Amino acid sequence: MAPLPAIHCERLTKVFHIHHGAWRRLRAAFSAGTLEGQQRLLALSAVSFTLARGESLGIVGPNGAGKSTLLKILAGILAPTSGHLAIHGKVASIIELGGGFHPEFTGRQNFFMNGAILGFAPSQLEAMYDRVVAFSGLGSFMEMPIKTYSSGMWARLAFSIAIHMEPEILLVDEALAVGDAIFAHRCLGRIHAMKQSGVSLVLVTHDVNAVKQMCDRAMLIDQGQAVALGPCDEVLLTYQTMVAERLTEGGGTDADPPFHRIGAVDVTGAAGDLRYGTFEAVIEGHTVAAADGRRTAQFQPGERVAIAMVVSIHRPIEDAVFGIMLRNRFGIEVFGTNTMRMGRRCGPFGSGQTLTVRFEMDLFLADGVYAVSLAVHTPDGRFFDYQVEATFIEVLGPVHSIGVAHLPMTLTLTPGGDPGAVETRTPAPAGPVSAQVIA
Numbered sequence: 001m002a003p004l005p006a007i008h009c010e011r012l013t014k015v016f017h018i019h020h021g022a023w024r025r026l027r028a029a030f031s032a033g034t035l036e037g038q039q040r041l042l043a044l045s046a047v048s049f050t051l052a053r054g055e056s057l058g059i060v061g062p063n064g065a066g067k068s069t070l071l072k073i074l075a076g077i078l079a080p081t082s083g084h085l086a087i088h089g090k091v092a093s094i095i096e097l098g099g100g101f102h103p104e105f106t107g108r109q110n111f112f113m114n115g116a117i118l119g120f121a122p123s124q125l126e127a128m129y130d131r132v133v134a135f136s137g138l139g140s141f142m143e144m145p146i147k148t149y150s151s152g153m154w155a156r157l158a159f160s161i162a163i164h165m166e167p168e169i170l171l172v173d174e175a176l177a178v179g180d181a182i183f184a185h186r187c188l189g190r191i192h193a194m195k196q197s198g199v200s201l202v203l204v205t206h207d208v209n210a211v212k213q214m215c216d217r218a219m220l221i222d223q224g225q226a227v228a229l230g231p232c233d234e235v236l237l238t239y240q241t242m243v244a245e246r247l248t249e250g251g252g253t254d255a256d257p258p259f260h261r262i263g264a265v266d267v268t269g270a271a272g273d274l275r276y277g278t279f280e281a282v283i284e285g286h287t288v289a290a291a292d293g294r295r296t297a298q299f300q301p302g303e304r305v306a307i308a309m310v311v312s313i314h315r316p317i318e319d320a321v322f323g324i325m326l327r328n329r330f331g332i333e334v335f336g337t338n339t340m341r342m343g344r345r346c347g348p349f350g351s352g353q354t355l356t357v358r359f360e361m362d363l364f365l366a367d368g369v370y371a372v373s374l375a376v377h378t379p380d381g382r383f384f385d386y387q388v389e390a391t392f393i394e395v396l397g398p399v400h401s402i403g404v405a406h407l408p409m410t411l412t413l414t415p416g417g418d419p420g421a422v423e424t425r426t427p428a429p430a431g432p433v434s435a436q437v438i439a
Contacts, residue, residue: 004088006169006200007051007074012083014044014069014224043069045224046083053089053168056201058211058232060239061221062246067204070221071095071173074202089168089200090118094158103147107138107157110146114161128164135190136160137183152183159187163194170194173204188214208236212331233331237274237388244276244383274388281317281376281384284310284354288372288391291360298394299363301406305393308358309374311385313349320346320384322357322437325373326365327389334365334404339435340379346437353439361433364406367397 018041044066051057059067072078073085075093100117101110111132115125133142136156146154162170170191191214195201203215211218211232218235220228222242228235289295291304299305307324323338339346339357349355371389378384399406 003053004086005050006053006055006087006089007049007202008084008086008088009050009074010048010084011046012044012048012070012073012080012085013042013046014066014073014078015081016041016043042224044073044080047221047224047226048083049219049226049229051200051202053200054195054198055217056195056203056215058215058218059202059204059221060206060208060211060218060236062243065221066224067221068095068173069224071171071202071204075171087169090166091169091171092118092162092165092167093171093173094155094162095171095173101146101154101158104145106144107142107146107149110157111142111161115165118165120165132160132164135164135186156183163187163190167199169200169202171202174206208240209332211236236331241274241276241388244386275386277376277383277385279385280313280315281320281349282312282314283374283376283385283387283390284312286310286374286387286390288393297392298396301367301395301397301399302362302364302408304360304362306358306360307372307374307391307393308356309390310354310356311376313351313353313355315351316348317384318348319379320349321375321377321379322346322435323375323377324359325375326370326393327373328366328370328404329368332404334370335361337433337435338375339437342433342435344435344437349439355437355439358436358438359433360436363393363395364408365395366401366404366406367395367399369394 047066047070049057059070061067069078071093072095073080074087075091075095076087077093077095100114102113105113108129111129112122112125115128116122133139136142136159138153138156138160141149141153146157149157172191188210191201195214201214203211205211215232217230218228218232219226220235220239220242228238286307286309287295288297289306289308290299291306293306309322311320311322313320321338321340323336325336326334328334337359370393372391372393373386373388374390375386376384377386395406401407
């Protein structure tokens with residue numbers, strides 16, 4: 001017999017009834033039907049998915065799409081209006097900042113209260129208390145009322161309690177967004193370890209890199225509906241395309257922009273299949289070459305690359321931003337910059353003008369294939385032309401290091417036990433990243 005899935009839901013729907021005024025809310029509490037003038041808000045509509053034991057699912061989508069509503073239903077905080085939900089396993093959730101905490105209680109008291117609610121005996125809680133304090137790093141703050149905590153301290157306490165309650169299913173909703181970088185790194189490491197031990201994970205986040213690193217599949221929710229469910233790369237590409245399209249459509253012009261997207265969202269397609277923008281400025285072509293002008297897409301670690309794009313201007317543009325992004329085979333953004341970040345103001349440009357934008361950088365990267373995306377946009381992020389995976393470059397091995405970067409370094413060994421006698425030097429690279437705009 002096949003094992004039961006950790007989560008199985010069919011057509012989950014949640015409708016919130018909005019009552020304008022205290023009297024209407026009181027009448028609704030004693031009414032079996034729908035009152036006249038009552039507003040119905042469809043927060044979630046017929047969402048279905050199954051999560052296997054040990055599997056992880058990342059949920060993305062714009063604000064107000066229904067992601068947190070779904071997570072609260074999975075956690076048992078909200079009841080669905082309709083649909084079927086089956087949970088098989090002990091659930092720990094980190095959903096709202098301070099959710100399940102009493103602000104007047106100390107951190108220690110909240111820990112024991114949460115543990116008792118989850119069914120742990122006092123002796124079990126005493127045994128794990130020191131581990132929770134050590135992981136959270138709160139120390140003596142555990143004896144203070146949590147109403148005195150900062151948002152990051154709330155997140156530390158909530159996450160530390162949740163992961164030490166030995167859950168079989170962990171639900172996380174942007175809980176790490178308010179924490180500091182060091183604690184967030186520690187949390188991600190613990191989540192990875194929990195995944196390896198068979199814990200199922202549902203993560204709601206706007207961080208696409210976190211989804212790529214931590215999740216087996218992804219779901220995109222928009223306006224209460226699951227519009228995409230599948231491999232992370234495909235779903236996240238759909239999400240990023242949707243965001244870029246809406247940024248473009250919201251450009252603030254009187255006339256609708258001549259929006260156009262070339263090709264379908266297909267990660268197996270050829271380079272440049274995905275492209276969007278208003279096309280008031282158009283990337284007509286691009287080249288990849290070594291610093292000496294030799295056309296090639298293969299480079300040694302540390303070798304200088306020159307990536308150029310030819311841009312035609314179709315209407316007067318006061319200020320244009322030219323950008324580049326490199327992603328590895330997992331879709332992780334390993335490097336990105338643009339002329340605005342580099343302190344270069346570009347413009348104004350007249351209609352009919354053509355220019356060449358050339359980026360040069362030293363490829364201190366691990367060996368592998370990297371996708372290069374190119375973009376032209378306004379300073380506030382409205383795309384004129386954005387070519388996702390416009391071309392590819394390859395860094396050849398062997399590289400005598402691990403990780404996503406290959407930093408230049410030298411090692412000197414000196415006899416003796418004095419650490420000050422060991423000299424480690426990092427030579428300066430051949431040159432920083434540079435951008436050249438030739439009109």
